[in-house]
Amino acid sequence: MRRSLRRFGGILLLVLAAAVVATALGSANIRLGDVLGIMASRLPGVGALVKPTWSTAHEMIVLRVRLPRVFLALVVGGGLSVAGVLFQGSLRNPLADPYIIGVSSGASLGAAVGLLVIIPRGLVGLGFLPLFAFAGAILATLAVARLGQRRGRLEPTSLLLAGVAMGAFLTAVVSLLMVLRIENLQDVYLWLMGSLSGRTWDHLLMALPYVGAGLLVALWLAKDLNVYLLGEEAAHSLGIDVQKVQRLVLISGSLMAAACVSVSGVIGFVGLMVPHALRLLVGAEHRRLILHSLWAGALFLLVADTLARTAFSPLEIPVGIITAFVGGPFFIYLLKRGSSFHG
Amino acid sequence: MDKMRLADVTYAYTDVPVVRGLNLSLKPGLFYGVVGPNGAGKSTLLKLLDGYIRPQRGTVYLNGKDLRTYALAELAREIALIPQTSFYFPFTVEEMVLLGRTPFYSRLGAPSEEDRRIARASMEVTGIAHLASRLVSDLSGGERQRVTIARAFAQETKVLLLDEPTTHLDLEHQINTCRLLKEKSGEGVTVLAVLHDLNLAASFCHRIFVLEAGELVAEGTPGDVLTPELIARVFKVSVPSLQHPVTGRPIIAP
Numbered sequence: 001m002r003r004s005l006r007r008f009g010g011i012l013l014l015v016l017a018a019a020v021v022a023t024a025l026g027s028a029n030i031r032l033g034d035v036l037g038i039m040a041s042r043l044p045g046v047g048a049l050v051k052p053t054w055s056t057a058h059e060m061i062v063l064r065v066r067l068p069r070v071f072l073a074l075v076v077g078g079g080l081s082v083a084g085v086l087f088q089g090s091l092r093n094p095l096a097d098p099y100i101i102g103v104s105s106g107a108s109l110g111a112a113v114g115l116l117v118i119i120p121r122g123l124v125g126l127g128f129l130p131l132f133a134f135a136g137a138i139l140a141t142l143a144v145a146r147l148g149q150r151r152g153r154l155e156p157t158s159l160l161l162a163g164v165a166m167g168a169f170l171t172a173v174v175s176l177l178m179v180l181r182i183e184n185l186q187d188v189y190l191w192l193m194g195s196l197s198g199r200t201w202d203h204l205l206m207a208l209p210y211v212g213a214g215l216l217v218a219l220w221l222a223k224d225l226n227v228y229l230l231g232e233e234a235a236h237s238l239g240i241d242v243q244k245v246q247r248l249v250l251i252s253g254s255l256m257a258a259a260c261v262s263v264s265g266v267i268g269f270v271g272l273m274v275p276h277a278l279r280l281l282v283g284a285e286h287r288r289l290i291l292h293s294l295w296a297g298a299l300f301l302l303v304a305d306t307l308a309r310t311a312f313s314p315l316e317i318p319v320g321i322i323t324a325f326v327g328g329p330f331f332i333y334l335l336k337r338g339s340s341f342h343g
Numbered sequence: 344m345d346k347m348r349l350a351d352v353t354y355a356y357t358d359v360p361v362v363r364g365l366n367l368s369l370k371p372g373l374f375y376g377v378v379g380p381n382g383a384g385k386s387t388l389l390k391l392l393d394g395y396i397r398p399q400r401g402t403v404y405l406n407g408k409d410l411r412t413y414a415l416a417e418l419a420r421e422i423a424l425i426p427q428t429s430f431y432f433p434f435t436v437e438e439m440v441l442l443g444r445t446p447f448y449s450r451l452g453a454p455s456e457e458d459r460r461i462a463r464a465s466m467e468v469t470g471i472a473h474l475a476s477r478l479v480s481d482l483s484g485g486e487r488q489r490v491t492i493a494r495a496f497a498q499e500t501k502v503l504l505l506d507e508p509t510t511h512l513d514l515e516h517q518i519n520t521c522r523l524l525k526e527k528s529g530e531g532v533t534v535l536a537v538l539h540d541l542n543l544a545a546s547f548c549h550r551i552f553v554l555e556a557g558e559l560v561a562e563g564t565p566g567d568v569l570t571p572e573l574i575a576r577v578f579k580v581s582v583p584s585l586q587h588p589v590t591g592r593p594i595i596a597p
Contacts, residue, residue, distance in 0.1 A: 092430060220450065227445050229434075233426040236395050238498070239419030239446040283478075284432040 011295050018299055019074065022306040023066045027313050030058050038062045068201045073305040073319075074298040075204060076196070076260045077270055079211035081278075081297025082218050083260070084271030085290050086253035089225040090246055091156045097272035098257035101148070101163035101250070102140035105170035107261040110136020112174045112188050116181040129191070130206055130262040137258035140166055145250055154246040194267035194320030196305050203263040210259035215294065217252035221245060222286035229284060267320045269327030270297055270304075276334060344407065346371045346502060346533040347392060352401035354387055361387045363557045365401070371501065374528040375535040376548035376565075380578055383554040385537040386427065389504050392535070393424045405502075419446035423495040427506040431487060437475040439490050440466055443497030465496035469523060485516035492523060503527060505536040509543060521547040541595040545569050546587070553577055569593045 024035045034054040041050040042063070052059075083098035091100070099105075114132030144166050148159030178188055224245045228235045232242050257271070274297040275289065282292050301319070304326065308319040345368040352365045362384040369375060377385050390396045391403055394410050403410040405421060413421065423443070434442075443465070444458040454462070466472040469489045474482065479490055488508065495503055505524070509517040517540065525547050528534045538544045544551055545565040553561040553568060555577050561568045574595060575581050585594040 223445065223450050226434075227442055229430055229432045230442065231426055231428060231430050233390070233393070233395055233424060234429065236415075237393050237419060237422060237424035237504075238442065239416040241415055279433060283438070284434050285438060 008291070015074065015295055015299055015302075018302055019070050022070050022073075022302055023062060025306055025310055026061075026066060027310075028058065028061055030054070030062060034058060035062055039067075064200075068204050069196050069199055069305070070302060072196055072199050072204045072207065072263065073302040075207050075211050076264045076267065077274075077301025078294045078298035079207065079214065079256045079260045080267065080271035080301075081274040081293040082211075082215055082290055083253045083256040084275040084297075085286070085293050086214075086218055086221075086225075086249045086256075087271075088275055089228065089286060090249040090253075091160060092229065092231075093156065093160065094276060095272070096160070097268075098253065098260070099167075099266070099268075099271070101159055101254065102144040102166040102170065103137045103254055103257040104261055104266045105167040105174070106140020107133040107137040107258060108174050108188075108192055108266060109140070109170045109177075110134070110262075111191055111265075112177050115187050115191070116177050130203065133262035134258050137261055138254070140170060141250070141254040141258070153243055154250065159250075190318060191265045193318035194265035194323075195308075195316075195318040196264055197309070197316055197318075199263060207259045207263045210255045214252045214256035215290070217248060218290050219287060221248060222290060225249075225286040226284070265318075265320065267301070267323055269323045269331070270301055273323075273327045273331055273334075274300060277330070280334065280337070345369060345404070346406070348404040348407075349388075349391070350402045350404065352391060352398040352403060354391060354396060354398050356387075361557050362391065362398075365557075365559055367552060367559055367562065369502075369533045369535060371533055372528055372531045373533065373549040374525050374547060375533070376544035376551045377535065377537045377554060378539070378541060378544050378551060379554035382556075384557040385554055386506055387557075388554065389424065389506050389535075389537060392502075392504055393422055394418055395424075416446055419498070419500075421500055422502040422504065423498040423500040425491055425495050425503075425505045425508060427510075429487070429491055431479050433478050433480050435476050436466070436471055436479055436482070436490050436493075437462065439479050440493045440497050443494040446498065461499065462493075462497045465493045468496060469493040470519075484511050485513065485519075488512055488516065488520060489523075492520065496527070501531070502533045503535070505534075507537050507539060509538065509540060517543060541569060541574070545593045545595065546590070565592050569595060 020032060020035055020039070024030050024032050037050055037053060038059050041047045041052065080098050087096040087098060087100055088094060110132040111129055113136070114129055144159065144162045145154070147162035147166070148154055150158050224240050227238050227240050228242065228245060235242050275293050278289055278292045278296055282288050301323070304322040305319045308322050309316050311317070348368040349365050352362060353360050354362045365388070377388060379385055387396070391398055394403070394413070397411065405413065440462045441454050441458065444454050444462060447458060448454055463472065466475060469492050471486065471489050471493055474486060479487060482490065492508070503524070509520050512520060521543055524534050524536060528549070548565060550563060551565055551568045552559060553573065560577060561573055571582050571584050580597060582595055582597055585596060586592065587594055
C-alpha cells in the first residue's frame, strides 16, 4: 500500500513537471523559472512572497493561454482514457472506445447544427459550441442505449451494433449539412479533427466535473468490472448485478466522453489506445488499470498537444492528427505483440 | 433434506418452453450429471438453478426457501457456477482465483489474508499452485479449466454448477476434472454438471438426469439410466449393452 502510494506520488510529480515544461514551450519562449514563478504567484498564501521577474505579456500568455490549455489536455486525455477503460470492460470488446456508442457522431452533429444553422457568425467560440456538442452527444447516446436493449436488458452486442449504425447515420447527416452550407466547412472540419487551440478556463471548468465524477464512479465499479470480465453468467453467480453495472458504466462513460468531446472535438485513438496499452503493461485488474490509464492518457495528450502547437510553429495542427499519427503504428505494434483480450 | 429442488418449473425464452414442468431434487454430497441431446434444456436448467433466469411457472428452492427470496450477494455464497464459455484476460492465476472471493469482501476493500489463504488452498487442490503468478491468457486449455474450477472452489459454496466443464479438454484433463468434482462432492457439496460425454457421466456421477425436449425422462444411477433402450430412444443411436470389467458401470460405444 505504502509502495503504491509512493509510486503514485512520483507519477504525480512527473505529470506536474511535464505540465510546467509544456507551459514554457511555444512560439513565445518563456523560461521554466518564470513559469514556476507565475504559477506560484497565483497560489493562495505563497503568492505574495513571489517577486515578479517576468513581463506582463508572458504572465498573460501563461495564465490565459497556455495553462488552461495544458490542464485541459490533461483532463481530456485522462477522461477519454478512463472512459475507454469503462467501455472496453463493460462491452468486453478491445475495439470499444469512448465514442463507440455514438458520442462522437452525436457531438459532431450537435456542433455542426450549432455552427451551420443556429449560431450567427461571429458568436462562434463564445462557449455555445460545447453546449451544442454536449447535447448532441447525450441525445445520440440515449438513442443508442434504447436501441441496444433486448427484452429490457442492455446487451453488449446490440449496443455495439446500434452504436455503429447510429454513428454512420449521424455522420451522413453531418456530411450533408457540410455540403449544403459550405461557407463554414473549415470550422466544422477542424472541429471534427479535434483541437485544444484557443481553449479557456471555462472549457476546463465545463469538462472537469464530469471527468471527476466519472472517475469516481469508475473506481467505485472497479471490482464489479473485474468480475464482469468473466462473462455475464459468471459475474451474476459471484453476486454482481450485471444490469446495474452496465447502466452505470453507460451513463458515467458517456458523460465523461461527451464532456471531453464538447470542449476538444473528436480526438481519436487516446481512449482506444491508452487502456489497451496499459492493460498489457499493468494487467486487467480494473482499479490499477483505471488509475494508470488516467495519468498515462493525461500525459499522452499533453505531449501530443504540445507537439501539435510547436512542431510546425507558427502553424498549428489539430491534435487529433498527432494522436492518430502516433496511435496507428503503435496500435499495429500492440496487435503484432499479441492481443490482450484473447489468449 | 434436499439442498435444492425444482417444483413444476417451466421456462420459455420465446413462445416455446425450453424447460417444461420440471420436478427434481438435489441432495448434499452427490455428483449429478445432466445429459441429453442438443436443445434439451440442459443449460437452461443450470441458469434456473443459479437464479440467472427466473421460471415463468413453478418454484426453485434452495435450503427449502424460494430462490427469489435470496439477495444476489447472499446467493453468491451459496451457489457457484462455471458457465460454458469463459473469457480470459491478462489476470494472473492468483488474481483470477481470488475473484472467487468477491462475495466475501467489500466493494472498495481488498481480499483479506483469509481470502488469500482460501484461494491458495483451492489452487493447491486443483494442482495449479505453481502457476500462481502466470497470466491466465498464457495458459493451455487444460490449465485454464483448472483455474476456473479453482475460482469456483474458492467461492466455498455448498452447490457447484458446471456447464460442459470437459468439452474442450483432452482425455487426461477430462478425467482429472471429473475426479476433482467427485472429490468435492465427497466433502458434502452438491455438484451438478452438464456433460456431453456419456462415458464420463457413467464413470464418475452418482446420479444422472436425462433431459429430452425440456422434460426429465429418466433419473437414477448410471447403471439404471444409461441403458441401450434409453440411449436409442433419447439419442437416436443404437448401442450394445457393455459394462466396465472392473467397476461394472455402463460403457457407451457404437
